[in-house]
Amino acid sequence: MKTVHHWIDGKSVEGTSGTYGPVTDPATGAVTTRVAFASAEEVDAAVAAAKAAYATWRTSSLATRTGVLFRYRALLDAHREELARLITAEHGKVHSDALGEVARGLEIVELACGIPTQLKGELSTQVASRVDVAAIRQPLGVVAGITPFNFPAMVPMWMFPLAVACGNTFVLKPSEKDPSAAVRLAELAAEAGLPDGVLNVVNGDRTAVDRLLEHPDVAAVSFVGSTPIARHIHTTASAHGKRVQALGGAKNHMLVLPDADLDAAADAAVSAAYGSAGERCMAISAVVAVGGTGDELVAKIRERAEKVRIGPGDDPASEMGPLITRAHRDKVASYVRGAAAQGADVVLDGTGFTPPAGYEEGHWIGLSLLDNVPTDADAYRDEIFGPVLCVLRAATYEEGVALINASPWGNGTAIFTRDGGAARRFQLEVEAGMVGVNVPIPVPVGYHSFGGWKHSLFGDLHVYGNDGVHFYTRGKVVTTRWPDPADAGVDLGFPSHK
Ligand code: NAD
Secondary structure, eight states: OEEEOEEETTEEEOOOSSOEEEEEOTTTOOEEEEEEOOOHHHHHHHHHHHHHHHHHHTTSOHHHHHHHHHHHHHHHHHTHHHHHHHHHHHHOOOHHHHHHHHHHHHHHHHHHHTHHHHTOOEEEEEEETTEEEEEEEEEOSEEEEEOOSSSTTHHHHHHHHHHHHTTOEEEEEOOTTSOHHHHHHHHHHHHTTOOTTSEEEOOOSHHHHHHHHHOTTEEEEEEESOHHHHHHHHHHHHHTTOEEEEEOOOOEEEEEOTTSOHHHHHHHHHHHHHGGGGOOTTOEEEEEEEGGGHHHHHHHHHHHHTTOOBOOTTSTTOSBOOOSOHHHHHHHHHHHHHHGGGTOEEEEOGGGOOOOTTOTTSOOOOOEEEESOOTTSHHHHSOOOSSEEEEEEESSHHHHHHHHHTSSEESEEEEEOSOHHHHHHHHHHOOOSEEEESOSSOOOOTTSOBOOEETTEESSOOBSHHHHHHHTEEEEEEEEEOOOGGGOSOOOSOOOOO
16 A cells, blocks of 8 residues: 655655554545654654755745746646646546646746746835835745645645745645645655755644644644634634634535526536535535526526536546545535425435446445525535535525625625626625636636635635735835935934935
């Protein structure tokens, strides 16, 4: 059986804690790999390596850093297929989806290649006689990243390329459910010339995370995962004096107005609800049909959902793969089984799905579509994180927006309409961090920033884009005077702008 080790100070380091976790191929249910779980001491070793590397990395020239990043970009480009295969083997998503994940992560490496432009400071000359003021941004030190299972390559790439481009060093704790892609990303970074200790990977569970959160040499923590853990990370790391951005879970709504192109809306709903088996933080999990559109829209969604081909991620014919674990599959199924008793109409029930021959032990479930879901039903209230789409009805635009704004989450949302005025109102009125207009999954491009509102993000700054650069740097303002002999003399007055 393959073992995934840690990556500390530029080399693979075997775990010494004696604790390992199983990594499963979700398509077959077989445990294919074991991953070392780091002890507090092993986390300390990674932080110490990052701290030692920081002394020189922070003073390295921008040209040195971008030289590494450009080589890294080329290497990642050459290894897209390999990374996508690693993702599919441990996560289960279909190959084309895994390739898309790598491409969206690569976007942030490309952003990091342009870091000199982002780090340009500001200068005001002659703010007083012979006085200039410069504003510069400097790195923080050792930064930790803790990432979820659902994007094992992309979410780490949201964080470390920009952090190291800004001059920080990094300790990544990837999801223990699919750790191989993250370790491979670190190996490729070393091959690109990233100095030892600048990027470290410690594998593990809560023990490793809690040590990072309290470690005195960790300056900041980036987290992406579920809402309860995001809240824990934000509270604990803040209490230890660290800068924190903690992105949580979601329940993303798509509002469909009566004037929308219903075929396009149904295509979008099916793609965004069932892509990656619904295991996306930007998945559409609730459609709000406005006016009389509900019945027709549900019929169109059903027709499309019934045609989605479910199968192993490495089969090019598959459009949707299995779920990450058997326990998660069973939990998703329980929401579908309980929906009718809580008042929903079960239009499609994926719980009876028959797995493909040879894959009987995989974590399979079919697509489920629930209509007229009451807002107090568990299937609507909870983040299911599976291929289950809830449809709700609203009489008017106002009622639909009020429903969306009553949700405790505010990650992404979308409106489908041909009415520019309604779309404009929606942009201004809806309470979510990322809004799509006829775009179901509005994940911002790399040079904008990604982040939600309410229970979808704890902290102030979003990830990547300008917010990412601000998160990984702190500001300093330098006021300079080069004296002229003519200015000599003592003046006890408060400095003013003469
Ligand atoms: P998770 O919260 O269970 O785990 C995320 C990370 O936290 C993992 O590295 C895990 O090892 C660690 N962790 C888990 N329990 C912990 C604990 N008690 N103490 C300390 N650390 C702990 O999330 P997941 O199941 O891996 O990922 C799915 C969740 O992530 C979903 O809720 C999804 O919406 C969310 N997500 C959000 C975004 C976003 O951008 N907002 C993006 C991707 C995923």
